[in-house]
Amino acid sequence: MAVQRLTSRDIRSESRLDVMTALVVAREASRNDLTRQTGLSSATVATVVAELIAAGIITEGRTTTGKVGRPTTVLHINAERGYVVGVDVAETYVRAIVFDAALDEVGSAQVARDEHESTAEYVADGVERAVVGALEDAGVSRDRVLGVGVSLPGLVVRESTTSILVPEWTWHESGMSRVRDHLGLPMVIENPLKAVAAAELWFGEGRESGSFVTLNLGTGVGAGIVIAGEILRGATSSAGEWGHSLLVLDGRGCRCGRRGCVEAYVGAPGIQETLREVDPEHPLAHADLQQHFIEALAASxxxxxxxxxxxxxxxxxxxxxxxxxxxxVAIINPEVVTLTGWTAWALGDYLVPLTRDVLVAQAPGESAVDVHLHVSTGRGNLVATGMAVQAMTRFLVDVGLLTSKVPAGL
Amino acid sequence: MAVQRLTSRDIRSESRLDVMTALVVAREASRNDLTRQTGLSSATVATVVAELIAAGIITEGRTTTGKVGRPTTVLHINAERGYVVGVDVAETYVRAIVFDAALDEVGSAQVARDEHESTAEYVADGVERAVVGALEDAGVSRDRVLGVGVSLPGLVVRESTTSILVPEWTWHESGMSRVRDHLGLPMVIENPLKAVAAAELWFGEGRESGSFVTLNLGTGVGAGIVIAGEILRGATSSAGEWGHSLLVLDGRGCRCGRRGCVEAYVGAPGIQETLREVDPEHPLAHADLQQHFIEALAASxxxxxxxxxxxxxxxxxxxxxxxxxxxxVAIINPEVVTLTGWTAWALGDYLVPLTRDVLVAQAPGESAVDVHLHVSTGRGNLVATGMAVQAMTRFLVDVGLLTSKVPAGL
Structure with missing residues (x-):
């Protein structure tokens, strides 16, 4: 794949996205506020705002008068423009969240999954039921939905096929095509690591930093990598599979079938294995539910x-x-490393200080001294939030406002 | 560091760089050839060519008449525009190569280094002597030099300091500043991994592929990472230190002072240690010179x-x-992995087929199936070539033709 060349449409697209994200986060802002927040010229902000108003994305609200000077018109995202749905297909559940166009949550639904069943039909059915349930919960009719974003674990896109690299997930794109056809809605798919990175890019530390990595710590682990403000997808859309990079060649068996992966040590089952190594008789060493096990560690x-x-x-x-x-850090050398996921939220206070010391000692030279390692301030389902962001981005591309390369989806 | 925003100057800059690199590689080309090779519009090519002619970078040569149609004017880089020098500070030598503006080699010199001595003064003196010697060899006077690019192993740039992470190299920027002041020439510094990536980007497979990794295999090993046509530098300019990422946690001691680094296994001394593990009495197990050891393996x-x-x-x-x-591949997911360096050149025929099988088996899912793993077709000192490319790029930035973010240097 040759290098994508920039065009002036890309520059305009970036400006629109900057204004849009600044306004989503600020909830309301004047043109001056947006100029300050985005670093764009006031002329560019004025043009972009006019375009977004014309497209129905932004509305002008009440006019306020400050202590001095002219009255100011306050802008906000037109929440009535429509809705986007973010879907997190996780090990044990499928969760769908409906957001309005201002990216405020307006409803959700969750469907349980048997983690041992992963046929295309079963997963697709779960996605469909979760989306339908979330739309009902929100009281939103299907024709008001601008797009749906679905996160699938371990997505890989090869030249002609889309497949899933989680070991037992052997189904191909046909499954998701079926869902899209049933729902009759525009759909984008992505993996959870990139979904979390998208959420951080719009709502988290990513807004301030050009290059960062979000590490998702749960049953599985992985990285969302952002370089120069862009999510790194890689040749087959599988960049960020840090959880399946090696920590110990020929080490612990990993559920991916190989040995010594990072996930086999810092995924929740890996942490439990470490506890078994420390004390095979420990009461928590064989606790059944991973999330309960992690919470029990935190309580202890x-x-x-x-x-x-x-x-x-x-x-x-x-x-x-x-x-x-x-x-x-050795390979990517990011400014910021953000920990997310339920392991990070439960154990972050204990893990972060010790991990930081090891990081500085183990990274080459002084390369980790300035790295900002912290637990994400975002809560809730960042995967679903990130997929809603992706669905919104895709919508903005489809209506010609953005050129950003969001995944082609299905 | 906030995300750098694009401007229309960046687009023009990219077009100029595309035309320039296409012409360097083609040696001579018509405007039509350049349009075909760059994918730019013929209007853009015409404008850019006019600008580069005005700046004395391109000259119009003889006019040829094909079998049919109008006569064609052939363009080439104006080799007389000046010279750039690329310098490779390696373990045991400092090599400087002088190139004309068309990036044809016109002279070189090499100065031996005692690898156990690494004071700033000693290294700076070696760089200066190599540059002076190479200019003499080329018969080029100092005032004809557009810039010098120096590769230093393990470069790290922190907010206020530039330091070197190779263990024994504790000197800071003062050393190189002294060289620059002595030579009185514009200078850019970079590490060898990024230098090789720059050479591949101009002359190698990188011209065809948006994302690739060059792996340098010698005494040390490391990666030059190119994503979307840009060399990945990272927050402290130390991205690509793959040689000091872990292969085996707590494994073999590495010369960087940590344990289990990739370099301790696939650097030339690591390969020798493997031979000692296979047969401690082997005649080559204690061979003194690393490069001779590798060549002896190839001969065997x-x-x-x-x-x-x-x-x-x-x-x-x-x-x-x-x-x-x-x-x-798990983390970056590149399209192409190119092996360079004397180990790759000597042993590549034997290593590549076996390594490819392991790569496909060990990378997550199918993510490595389509990766093109091969030995670089570039020969000679790619580090010095890459640094000459960087010096030329820096010159083009200084004269206002490019906005590309080349390293700030000193």
């Missing part, structure tokens, strides 16, 4: 006298995590 | 009956190398 650490086996498990996990992040 | 493999210990060493090295490249 918060107690007055922490369980020494749990403390040692956290120490080893920080060593694994810091070493694995050091590899990302 | 080319012999009628290859030495089983050498064959096993190559098998294990391919396993290490393929696994380590799989990590890059």
């Amino acid at each position: 650490l918060a107690a007055d006298s922490a369980d020494p086996a749990v403390v040692e498990t956290i120490r080893r996990t920080s060593y694994y995590l810091g070493s694995a992040i050091a590899d990302l | 493999l080319a012999a009628d009956s290859a030495d089983p210990a050498v064959v096993e060493t190559i098998r294990r090295t391919s396993y290490y190398l393929g696994s380590a490249i799989a990590d890059l």
Whole structure:
């Protein structure tokens, strides 16, 4: 694939996206506010705002008068423009969230999944039921939906096929095509790592930083990589599979079928395996539900006298995590590393300080000294939020306002 | 660092660079040829060519008449415009190569380095002597030099300092500033991984592919990463330190002071350590000079009956190398992986097929199936060539023809 060349349409597209995201975050802003926040010229902001008003994306609200000077017209996103749906197909559930065009959540639904069943029909059915349920919850009719974004774990796009690299997921694009045809809605698909990166790019630290990595820590782990403000997709859309890069050649077996992957050490089942290595008889060593196991670790650490086996498990996990992040710093050298996912939210306070020390020691030279490692301030389902952002972006591309290369979807 | 926003100057800059690189490679071309090669419109090519002629970068040559149609004016780079010097500061030598503005080599010089001495003064003195020697060899006077590009191993740029991460290299920018002041020439510094990537971007496979990785295999190893046609520098200019990412947590000691780095397995001393593990008594197990050791392996493999210990060493090295490249594919997901450096040139025929099999097996899912893994067709000192390219780019920026973000240098 040859290098994409820039055109003046790309510049205008970027300006529109900057104004749009600034307004989504600020909720309301004057043209002057937008000029300040985006760093664009006031002439560019005026032009872009006029275009977005003409397209029904932005509306002018009440006019306020400050202490001095002229009255100011306040702008906001036209929430009535329509709705987007973000869908997170996770191990044990499918969650769909409906957002209005201002990206405020207006309804949601969740459908349980049997994590051992992964046929195309079963997953597609779950997506469809979750979307329909979320639209009902929001009281939004299908014809008001601008687009649906679906996150599928481990997405890989090859030249002629779209497939899924999670081991047992062998189904191809036909499954999702069926959903799209049933729903009759524009649809974009992406993997959860890139979905989280998209959410951070619009709502998180990414707004301030040109290059960052979001690490999702849950059952699986992976990275969303943003370079110069763009999500890194890679040749087959599988960039960011840091969870399946090696920490220990020929090390622990990973559920992907290979050995020694990062995920086998810092995914929730990997952390449990570490606890079993520390104390095979520990009451939590064989806890059934991963998320409960992680929460039990957090509860133990918060107690007055922490369980020494749990403390040692956290120490080893920080060593694994810091070493694995050091590899990302060696290769990508980002400014910011953001931890997300339920493991990060439950254990972040304990993991981050230890992990930071390991990271600085294990990364080449001084390359990690200035890295800002922190837990994401975003909460809720960042995967669904990110997919709603992607669906909105795709809509803006379809109506000719953006040229950004969002995934072609289906 | 906030995201850099595009301007229309960036678009014009990219077009100029495209025309320039196409003409450097083609040596001579008509405007129509350039239109075909760059994919730019013929109007853009005409404008850009006029600008580059005005700046003395391109000249119009003889007019040829084809079998049919109008006579065609042939363009070429104005080699007389001036000279650039590329300098490779390696472990055991400093090599400087002088190129004319068409990037044809016109002279060179090499100065031996004691690899155990790395004071700023010593290295700076070596750079200066090599540059002066190369200019003498080329018969080029100093006032004809447009710029000098110096590659230093393991460059790291932090907010206020430029330092070097190769363990024993503790000197800071003062050393290179002294050289620049002595030579009185514009200077740009960069690390060798990015220099090789720059050479590949102008002369190699990079011209066809938007995202690729060049792996330099020698005493040290590392990656030059190109994404969407841009060299990835990272927050502290140390992106691509793949050689110091982990292959085996707590594995072999690496000369960087940490354990288990990729370089400790696939750098030339690492390959020798593998041979010692296979057969501690092997005559080559303690060979003194690394490059001779690698060449001896190649000679053994080319012999009628290859030495089983050498064959096993190559098998294990391919396993290490393929696994380590799989990590890059997991994280970056490039289209092309190009091997360079004297290990790649000597052993590539033996390493590549085995490494490819390991890569496909070890990378997540099908993500490496379509990766084009090959030995660079470029020969000679790609580091010096790449630094000459960087010096030329910097010159074009300084005269206002490019906006590309080349390193700020010193």
